[in-house]
Amino acid sequence: MENNAIKATQTKAKTIRKKPLKIFKLSHKLHKWLMLFIGAQFVIWSVTGAYMVFFDIDYIHGDSLIVSPQSKIKAENLTYSSLALFQHYPRAKNLSVGMLINREVYRFNIAKQAFIIDAQNGEPLSPLNKSTAMNIAKHLYTGDGEVLNAKLITTNPHFGLSARHLPVWQVNFDNFASPSLYISVNNGKVVSKRHQLWYLFDWMFRLHIMDYGDDEDVSNWLLFFITSLAFFAVFSGLILTYFKVIKPIIISGRKNRDSAKKVRRKKTLSFGDKS
């Protein structure tokens, strides 16, 4: 009799728990096997993602490498008049007046070519020579390092530099992560700034989007395939979290409440007995 009663409660418990157990078992298998094959990519996603969010993106972009100078134009220094300029360069377009370190300059284009002219004496300053480029870079650079060297890039820029900026002077500084400023030869402006952590960031991004070609394409089939599997791997993982973490908390919470109730009931009963 007693045995039968135990059996009955056991089967009852089984029938109640049968369905959730099936989901648990399926999720367990799915999570275990999927992660065997794509778990490595999860590690790559978390490491590359962490790199990208831990380092401030403005720092990665090199924004802290240069100042934006606020030196104002003194109109009285424009002793070479714009009229004289237009007479000398009748095809000048997109004229601008600005500063080059601390002197007033005219910048303009003729066809697609950019020019800089000293606004005090009309002397052409472009194409910039090496020492001027180095002076500009030193003037704008925020670090304390010295200039290591400068080199002229006219063709075949490396992948971090857009071809439309050419020609440029690459000025290298002696500081952490090897910062470089790129100064346009024809207009004297900083067109790009890079340091090693930027190149590392670029690699992290490629690994993050699983692009092993060289066009930084997020819409690649490898990513689609792995991410689709990853969805099921994560979903099954969440089901395991429910069974292994959330449900035990609920059950133990309920047990605690029940036992607390029982204790309370006992206490009230004993009080009742006394009275």
Added chain:
Amino acid sequence: MMPWIKKIHQWASLLIGLQILIWVTSGLIFNVIDHKKARGNAYRQTVIAEQSTLANQARLPVESVLKLYPATLELNQVSILAQPYYLLTQKQALYRHFVNSYHIVDAITGELTLVDEPFAKAIAKASYNGPGNIKSVALIAPPIADFLKNKNPSWQINFADDLATSVYVEQGSGRLVGHSNSDKRFADFFFMLHFMDYGSVGSFNTIQMILFAFITLWLMLSGLIWTLHILRKGQYRLKNF
């Protein structure tokens, strides 16, 4: 040691499991969406940066303009709606979308020009080739939900079309900030989720993101060790599958 690894994995998954699902789902969406559409430029046409045919000498000489505006950092000849202007930069940041300050001066009359509502509407319309008409206009102070990175007050010109296109024109400079529409907003929503930018600050270097990335490292490392453990114990058997 293994019990600890398992505990770390389970508790980390409780803390950030839902966000991991959001990361994977939004990642999958970036993979499949049409990135050209997501740029929001469906009804944008390039305004040919046509320099007005006006001869340089017909403009006010730059020296006289600069004398009137002594706090100028840079003067640029620009054309807005094919009319010649001088754009005077009064405060210059590293990028145009950072906080800058400008004056716009008519290059013929020397008159200080403000980008008011009709002017902004005209600039927006010139960049738009869709079927809609202007529905509403508003001057928006940053943050601008469609362009969180732009820190300058801008006119929002809304068009009544199938994509709910909005065109943004910077108040200070008359520059076209860009177009936005429902396709771009759809993608932006998932970027917000992927970057955990729940405060809409337009950045992924936020405290919650850094914290979650840190916990993710623990989750993935413990998962990796657990998988290797199962492998070593020979518990990956096809029979068990």
